Amino acid sequence: MSAASTLGRGTAADIGAFVPGPPVTQEPTAAGPLNGLTFAVKDLIDLAGHITGGGNPDWLRTHAPAVRSAPAVEQLLAAGATLRGKTVTDELAFSLEGVNAHYGTPMNPCCPDRIPGGSSSGSACAVAAGVVDFALGTDTGGSVRVPASFCGLFGFRPTHNAISLAGVVPFAPSYDTIGWFARDIATLAAVGDVLLPQAAPARVNRLVAIRDAFALADARIAAMLHDACLKLGVRDEIDIFDGRPDDWRECYRVLQGAEIWRELGPWITATKPAFGDNIAPRFADTADITEADVAHWGPLRGAFASRVRAALADGTGLVIPTAPSIALHKAAGGEEIGAFYQRALALTSIAGHTGQPQISLPAGRIDGCPVGLSIIAAAGCDRSLLDGARDWSLQLTTKTAT
Amino acid sequence: MSAASTLGRGTAADIGAFVPGPPVTQEPTAAGPLNGLTFAVKDLIDLAGHITGGGNPDWLRTHAPAVRSAPAVEQLLAAGATLRGKTVTDELAFSLEGVNAHYGTPMNPCCPDRIPGGSSSGSACAVAAGVVDFALGTDTGGSVRVPASFCGLFGFRPTHNAISLAGVVPFAPSYDTIGWFARDIATLAAVGDVLLPQAAPARVNRLVAIRDAFALADARIAAMLHDACLKLGVRDEIDIFDGRPDDWRECYRVLQGAEIWRELGPWITATKPAFGDNIAPRFADTADITEADVAHWGPLRGAFASRVRAALADGTGLVIPTAPSIALHKAAGGEEIGAFYQRALALTSIAGHTGQPQISLPAGRIDGCPVGLSIIAAAGCDRSLLDGARDWSLQLTTKTAT
Numbered sequence: 001m002s003a004a005s006t007l008g009r010g011t012a013a014d015i016g017a018f019v020p021g022p023p024v025t026q027e028p029t030a031a032g033p034l035n036g037l038t039f040a041v042k043d044l045i046d047l048a049g050h051i052t053g054g055g056n057p058d059w060l061r062t063h064a065p066a067v068r069s070a071p072a073v074e075q076l077l078a079a080g081a082t083l084r085g086k087t088v089t090d091e092l093a094f095s096l097e098g099v100n101a102h103y104g105t106p107m108n109p110c111c112p113d114r115i116p117g118g119s120s121s122g123s124a125c126a127v128a129a130g131v132v133d134f135a136l137g138t139d140t141g142g143s144v145r146v147p148a149s150f151c152g153l154f155g156f157r158p159t160h161n162a163i164s165l166a167g168v169v170p171f172a173p174s175y176d177t178i179g180w181f182a183r184d185i186a187t188l189a190a191v192g193d194v195l196l197p198q199a200a201p202a203r204v205n206r207l208v209a210i211r212d213a214f215a216l217a218d219a220r221i222a223a224m225l226h227d228a229c230l231k232l233g234v235r236d237e238i239d240i241f242d243g244r245p246d247d248w249r250e251c252y253r254v255l256q257g258a259e260i261w262r263e264l265g266p267w268i269t270a271t272k273p274a275f276g277d278n279i280a281p282r283f284a285d286t287a288d289i290t291e292a293d294v295a296h297w298g299p300l301r302g303a304f305a306s307r308v309r310a311a312l313a314d315g316t317g318l319v320i321p322t323a324p325s326i327a328l329h330k331a332a333g334g335e336e337i338g339a340f341y342q343r344a345l346a347l348t349s350i351a352g353h354t355g356q357p358q359i360s361l362p363a364g365r366i367d368g369c370p371v372g373l374s375i376i377a378a379a380g381c382d383r384s385l386l387d388g389a390r391d392w393s394l395q396l397t398t399k400t401a402t
Numbered sequence: 403m404s405a406a407s408t409l410g411r412g413t414a415a416d417i418g419a420f421v422p423g424p425p426v427t428q429e430p431t432a433a434g435p436l437n438g439l440t441f442a443v444k445d446l447i448d449l450a451g452h453i454t455g456g457g458n459p460d461w462l463r464t465h466a467p468a469v470r471s472a473p474a475v476e477q478l479l480a481a482g483a484t485l486r487g488k489t490v491t492d493e494l495a496f497s498l499e500g501v502n503a504h505y506g507t508p509m510n511p512c513c514p515d516r517i518p519g520g521s522s523s524g525s526a527c528a529v530a531a532g533v534v535d536f537a538l539g540t541d542t543g544g545s546v547r548v549p550a551s552f553c554g555l556f557g558f559r560p561t562h563n564a565i566s567l568a569g570v571v572p573f574a575p576s577y578d579t580i581g582w583f584a585r586d587i588a589t590l591a592a593v594g595d596v597l598l599p600q601a602a603p604a605r606v607n608r609l610v611a612i613r614d615a616f617a618l619a620d621a622r623i624a625a626m627l628h629d630a631c632l633k634l635g636v637r638d639e640i641d642i643f644d645g646r647p648d649d650w651r652e653c654y655r656v657l658q659g660a661e662i663w664r665e666l667g668p669w670i671t672a673t674k675p676a677f678g679d680n681i682a683p684r685f686a687d688t689a690d691i692t693e694a695d696v697a698h699w700g701p702l703r704g705a706f707a708s709r710v711r712a713a714l715a716d717g718t719g720l721v722i723p724t725a726p727s728i729a730l731h732k733a734a735g736g737e738e739i740g741a742f743y744q745r746a747l748a749l750t751s752i753a754g755h756t757g758q759p760q761i762s763l764p765a766g767r768i769d770g771c772p773v774g775l776s777i778i779a780a781a782g783c784d785r786s787l788l789d790g791a792r793d794w795s796l797q798l799t800t801k802t803a804t
Contacts, residue, residue, distance in 0.1 A: 067694075068693060070697070161757075163704060165700070166696045166697040173576070197704040197709075198709075199712055200709075200712030200713075291469060292469075299566045301566070305563065305599070306601045306782055310782070
C-alpha cells in the first residue's frame with residue numbers, strides 16, 4: 001500500500017494535532033502487516049502509562065494513568081505499526097466541530113481557515129497533513145465521518161460492538177464506536193484487517209442512494225455527489241426519513257444525551273469541570289433530558305433501525321452525503337452552526353441508530369474544500385464495505401461518469 | 403387467538419408469582435388488538451406510581467415510585483390489555499434459577515418440585531399457571547428463554563434495542579432486552595405486533611441446526627430435539643463454537659459482569675444491600691473483574707458476533723436447545739447448578755453476544771418436565787421469527803417426524 005501523502009506535509013506541532021507535552025511514542029511490539037506505518041490515537045483512548053486526557057484539563061487532572069492500552073492500540077502495535085502521538089479531541093467527544101477551548105483547533109490542512117470537524121479533530125488533521133499514515137478516533141454521532149469529509153480523508157465507522165471499546169472513555173455507549181482515518185483506501189482497509197473480526201465472505205453487490213438524505217445537503221454538494229453516484233453505477237433511490245429527518249436527529253439528540261449524562265453526569269456534578277463556552281451548554285442540556293423524553297424517543301429508535309435494516313437487505317449498500325456541507329468557516333455564527341448540526345445529525349443517525357458500518361470516501365472538492373460520500377452496509381459487513389471501497393474509490397477518481 | 407390454558411389454573415397468590423402486597427392492576431387505556439387479554443410485568447419494569455422493587459427489599463426501600471410507566475407497558479395498555487400484577491424476579495435480574503431469598507421461589511406449575519428458571523420467574527409462572535395470558539420479563543443472558551423452556555411456554559427475546567429499555571432497571575446494558583411469555587404462539591405474536599417496530603417483509607426460509615450447541619445438552623434432550631428438527635425439516639448442521647463453548651460463556655460472564663458492576667456497583671457500595679446467599683457472591687464477583695479481563699474478552703465478543711451474523715445470512719434461522727437440561731430440582735447442589743450455568747450461558751450467549759432475536763418453543767417433555775427448542779434469526783427479523791413460529795409450533799405438535 002502507498003502511504004505517501006498527496007497533501008502538504010506538516011508536523012504535528014505545526015498544525016496542533018497532538019496533545020501538549022512531549023510526543024507519546026511507542027515502537028511496534030511485533031512485525032506484521034502494518035510494518036512501516038505510523039499512527040496516532042485520539043486522547044479518549046487509553047495508552048498504558050499515560051493519562052487519557054479527554055480534551056479537558058479537569059478530566060486530565062482527576063484521572064490516573066491508564067494501566068494498560070486499549071486492545072485496539074495493542075493490536076495495531078502488534079501488527080507492526082508505530083505510534084507517533086496522542087491527538088486533540090473535542091472535550092469528552094462532545095461536538096462535530098473540532099474546536100477545543102483549552103487545546104486549540106487543529107489545523108485542517110485542506111482549508112486552514114475552516115474547522116477540521118470533530119470530535120476526532122487531531123486524528124483527522126494529523127493524517128491529512130501527512131504526519132502519520134492513519135489514526136484512531138471515536139465516532140458516536142459522526143466524530144470520524146464528519147472530519148473525514150471535511151479533511152478529504154477515508155474514514156471508517158465499524159459495526160457497533162465489532163471492535164471492543166475497552167479502554168475508551170464512554171460517551172453514549174449504545175452509539176459509541178472506535179473508527180479510523182487514512183489517506184488511501186489500502187491503508188484504511190489494512191487497519192480494518194487487523195482490528196475487525198473475521199467474517200464469512202459477503203459482498204455489497206448493489207448501491208442505492210437515499211434521496212431524502214441528499215436533499216439535506218447543500219445544493220452544490222448534492223449535485224457533485226449525484227455525479228459521484230453515476231460513476232458508481234447507482235441506479236436506484238429510496239427515501240428513508242418518511243418526511244421527518246428532524247425526528248431522526250431529535251431521537252439521536254435525546255437518547256445520546258441521556259446516555260451522556262448517565263455516563264459523565266456523576267463526574268461533572270462532583271468535579272464541576274471548566275468546559276469551553278461551546279461545550280458547557282451541551283453538557284448542561286443533557287442533564288435536562290427527562291424520562292418522558294427517553295420514553296418517547298426510545299421506541300422510535302427501534303422503528304428507525306428496523307427501516308434501515310430492511311433497506312440494507314440482500315447485500316445493498318446505502319449511499320448518502322457524509323456531511324451536509326463543506327467544513328464551516330472558523331468564524332461561522334451560531335445560526336449557521338445550528339443549521340449544520342440539524343442536518344448532519346440526521347445523516348449520521350442513519351447508521352448510528354442501528355449500529356451499521358459506514359465508510360466515507362473523498363468525492364471531490366467545492367471551493368477547494370473536500371466533500372465526502374458515504375456508503376452504509378449491513379451490520380457485520382465491515383470487511384465487505386472496505387473491500388468494495390477499493391473499486392468505488394477508483395471509480396470516483398475517473399474523470400467522467402460512465 | 404386462544405388464551406385458554408391447557409395447564410392447571412392457579413392464582414398468583416397460590417404460586418407466589420406476584421410481589422407481596424395488594425395486586426397492582428390497571429385497566430386498558432384504549433381498545434385494541436389485545437382486548438380481553440390479561441398480563442403481568444416483571445418487577446424490574448416501571449409502573450407509574452409504584453416503586454420498582456427489583457426483587458430486593460433494599461432496592462425497594464431506597465427508590466421512589468416511578469413517575470411514569472415503561473413505554474412497553476403503556477403500549478400494551480393502549481392495545482387493550484389489562485394489567486393484573488407485578489411479578490417476582492431474581493434479585494436485580496441476577497440468576498437463571500428463579501430462587502429469591504426474600505420473596506420465595508414462584509411455583510413452576512409443570513413440575514412443582516423443580517425451579518421455574520429465572521430471572522423472570524414470576525412472569526413465567528403466572529403465565530404457565532394461567533393466571534394471566536402473557537407477561538413481560540427481561541432477558542440479558544437467558545432470563546426469558548430459560549424459564550420459558552422450564553415452564554413449557556413460548557418465550558421471546560427481541561433484537562437488542564428493538565424495544566426501548568426506558569423504565570427498566572439496567573443490568574448489563576449491551577445485553578439487556580425486554581422479552582415476554584405466552585402459552586400459545588398467537589398470543590406471543592400478538593404482543594410482538596404491538597411492541598415491535600414495523601419492518602419490511604422478510605422470511606426465515608431455512609433452518610440450520612447448530613451441532614455443537616446440541617452437544618451441550620443432556621443426551622435425552624438432544625435426542626428429543628433432534629426429532630423436533632426432523633419435524634421442522636431441518637437438513638443442515640453447522641458448528642459455531644469452534645471447539646470452545648467455554649470461551650463464549652466466559653466472554654459473556656466477564657463482559658456482563660463488568661457492565662453489571664458499572665451499573666449497580668455504586669448503589670451496592672453505598673447501600674450495602676442484603677442479598678440472598680445465592681446472589682451475594684455473584685455481585686461480589688463482578689466487582690473483581692479487571693480491565694485486563696475486559697480487554698481480553700471484548701474483541702472476542704466481536705469475533706463471536708461476526709460468526710453468528712455470517713451463519714444467519716440469507717434468511718437462515720439457527721436451531722439450538724434453549725437450555726441444556728430440564729428444570730433442576732429445587733434441592734440441586736452447587737456442582738449441578740454450576741454445570742448447568744456453564745452450558746446454559748454458552749447457549750444463550752449465541753444470540754446475546756450479537757443482539758439477535760430468539761424464540762423458544764415448547765418441544766416436548768422429559769420426565770414430565772418441559773423442554774424448549776430455540777430458533778435464532780438475524781437482527782431485525784423479529785416479526786419473521788414470530789410469523790415462522792406459527793408453522794413451526796404446528797409441526798412440532800405432529801406425532802411423527804415427516
